[in-house]
Amino acid sequence: MSDPADSKTGLAAVAEAAKQAPGRGLPPVHLWNPPHCGDIDIVIRRDGTWLHENSPIGRPELVRLFSTVLRKDPDGYCLVTPVEKLTIRVEDLPFRAVAVAANDGDLDFTTDVGDAVEAGPDHPIRVDTDPVTGEPSPALHVRADLWARIARPVFYELVERAEVQDGRLVVRSRGATFPLGPVGAGVA
Template identity: 50%
Template sequence: MVSQPTTDIEQLNKTLQAIIPNAKGERKLPPVDQWNPEHCADIGMEIRKDGSWWHEGTVFKRQKLVDLFSTILRKDADGSTYLVTPYEKVIVHVEDAHFIGVRIDLARKNDLPVIVVTTNIGESVEVSADHPLRVEIDPETQEPSPYVLIRGRLEAKLARPAFYELVDMAEEKNGELLVSSHGETFSIGSVSEQA
């Protein structure tokens, strides 16, 4: 059964702002893509598979610090990730994805269904051509790993409960599970892979 969007996108955005204390929605971010400082350092920063941030083996306990650092995060074309300022950049080792997609919502915009993904740092994006959804299938375990592009080359991996919600929204066509958002169609795998 396909979930039908019942909420207008503007109403959903207001609801997300009310229930997620650090919800960001649309926000102005520093122009990290324009900054190319010469000084680069590796100080033991990492983002682990569960979305937690670490420095030299110690987890960041202050969410405000993670939120701040997430605004100056950049992934370059060579696959390297950095915290970037106009004066220096710091290497960030990323175990899987930069963020975790913790919430999926279905709304309507211009009479089209819109899938909204909210991350562990409270940033929300609408799945679209600009924020595509992709699913990698592990060749050995056949386990799906769903990702959505948040900004630049930074992605969020959907948490398992969020992915299950996405599967519930999917339509099956010729053995393939498909979801639609902003008039775009995205494959989330085959029926046999999700069984």
């Protein structure tokens, strides 16, 4: 299998653009308005695995790099650089919240691509209910219009930390209250 960063489909340019500002935070993808150059065969599976041409991208550094130039536009998810935009497919949400720590009562999450996210008013937790299974479907806002699916073990940790308020389980972080679901309705 060839290295996805060596592809002639524009992926090499995406990787190069993402490398331009190491140590200076995330690239300003919200400021870039490049022309759409088409689709690229990258899929972020429901379990968080990134695939290129149906093969997992095995280098975590490359996945992290691509995640920094990921953006959600009205027409879908895309990898962007200052000069091109390539649409990718995301089966659920692009990231997974894989760990949580309580620091002085506030909740700090880590995603599967290494983002540190402090839950609070700017990064809310939401819990939807799957219409088919009735199971809770928790998510955490990461940045812009990008969300992380909260992994089941992490959600169980949240439930353990929860308190009851008006018949609902809630967690608090940075002055915000986030409902996890009704007491006894599949979240406890």
